[in-house]
Amino acid sequence: MHRTRKLAKHEGGHEAGHCQALRAQPHPHKGRDPYPVETVHNAAVVKHGNEYIMLFRSHLRTGRSLIGLARSPDGFRFTADPQPFLTPDRGGPFAAYEEFGVEDPRVTLLEGEYIITYSAYSRNGVRIALAKTKDFSQVERVSLITEADYRNVVIFPEKFGGLYARLDRPHSEIAPWSIWISYSPDLCYWGQSQLIMRPAQYHWDEMKIGPGAPPIKTEQGWLSIYHGVFQTMDGSVYRLGVALHDLRDPAKVVGVGDSWILQPEDPWEITGYVHNVVFTCGAVSEPDGTVKIYWGGADTVMCMGEANVSELVGLCLNNARPAK
Numbered sequence: 001m002h003r004t005r006k007l008a009k010h011e012g013g014h015e016a017g018h019c020q021a022l023r024a025q026p027h028p029h030k031g032r033d034p035y036p037v038e039t040v041h042n043a044a045v046v047k048h049g050n051e052y053i054m055l056f057r058s059h060l061r062t063g064r065s066l067i068g069l070a071r072s073p074d075g076f077r078f079t080a081d082p083q084p085f086l087t088p089d090r091g092g093p094f095a096a097y098e099e100f101g102v103e104d105p106r107v108t109l110l111e112g113e114y115i116i117t118y119s120a121y122s123r124n125g126v127r128i129a130l131a132k133t134k135d136f137s138q139v140e141r142v143s144l145i146t147e148a149d150y151r152n153v154v155i156f157p158e159k160f161g162g163l164y165a166r167l168d169r170p171h172s173e174i175a176p177w178s179i180w181i182s183y184s185p186d187l188c189y190w191g192q193s194q195l196i197m198r199p200a201q202y203h204w205d206e207m208k209i210g211p212g213a214p215p216i217k218t219e220q221g222w223l224s225i226y227h228g229v230f231q232t233m234d235g236s237v238y239r240l241g242v243a244l245h246d247l248r249d250p251a252k253v254v255g256v257g258d259s260w261i262l263q264p265e266d267p268w269e270i271t272g273y274v275h276n277v278v279f280t281c282g283a284v285s286e287p288d289g290t291v292k293i294y295w296g297g298a299d300t301v302m303c304m305g306e307a308n309v310s311e312l313v314g315l316c317l318n319n320a321r322p323a324k
């Protein structure tokens with residue numbers, strides 16, 4: 001039997017690290033399934049007009065992924081559209097690189113358009129593709145913007161010295177998987193790449209790190225919510241942490257919070273498609289100084305929690321570990 005997961009259901013808040021978590025309790029969808037999927041996870045969320053728009057990843061029974069869209073009036077209760085938003089290209093120029101699925105979207109509002117980056121999986125490895133939309137009714141693929149193997153590309157919502165900027169995470173067999181920055185004049189061609197943040201040895205993020213939500217502008221700098229992975233005898237544990245980048249020069253990491261802000265604690269984060277995972281692709285900063293952080297629990301369900309932006313910035317400034 002196919003099941004669709006409800007996107008979010010309020011189960012009451014509780015303190016979880018530095019997030020006041022309004023966590024999602026997964027429930028089988030009792031109504032008509034929009035389309036059959038195994039998971040609803042690793043979603044980007046943005047505010048568009050009066051709605052919160054969520055682009056979420058779903059595993060199919062084949063283990064391959066597509067991207068769906070859900071809408072919410074309050075950022076908490078979401079309803080999925082009847083059709084997926086982005087499915088692997090068939091027969092077009094992206095087809096050779098998306099045959100195994102499209103994953104983990106991130107969205108940035110840039111010059112009036114929503115820029116979407118997502119992982120494109122194929123027998124050729126994992127690359128990042130860039131697409132755009134004005135209003136989420138249609139989506140246009142623009143370009144593949146990395147070679148294999150990259151994941152976790154987030155684009156800044158502003159230009160720096162006339163160039164677009166992104167954080168990304170190339171894979172390497174030689175070095176620990178770290179966060180890099182790259183620049184582009186046109187969003188298609190990227191360069192001036194440099195490594196700006198490494199995993200810290202014998203630390204909660206020592207195995208690998210990767211950008212999570214697109215950076216949020218604050219008075220003290222760009223707040224980046226990233227994921228860090230620690231390997232144990234029982235497998236990897238994915239947690240979330242925070243880093244602050246210089247406002248004018250985002251290659252300068254001003255501080256990295258020493259401790260995680262969120263770790264797998266609830267049953268739907270500890271057990272699921274992949275155990276012990278909280279993984280973010282999006283956060284929405286609100287006018288009242290809070291931020292809604294969205295994360296996938298155990299690669300299976302979507303959860304949301306709220307934090308104070310100033311508190312997260314404080315962790316980067318007052319309780320920091322070296323960036324490299």
Ligand code: BMA
Pocket residue numbers: 042103104238274277279296299
């Ligand atoms: C990463 C990606 C994420 C996933 C995480 C935990 O490598 O595949 O999409 O959430 O692993 O399984």
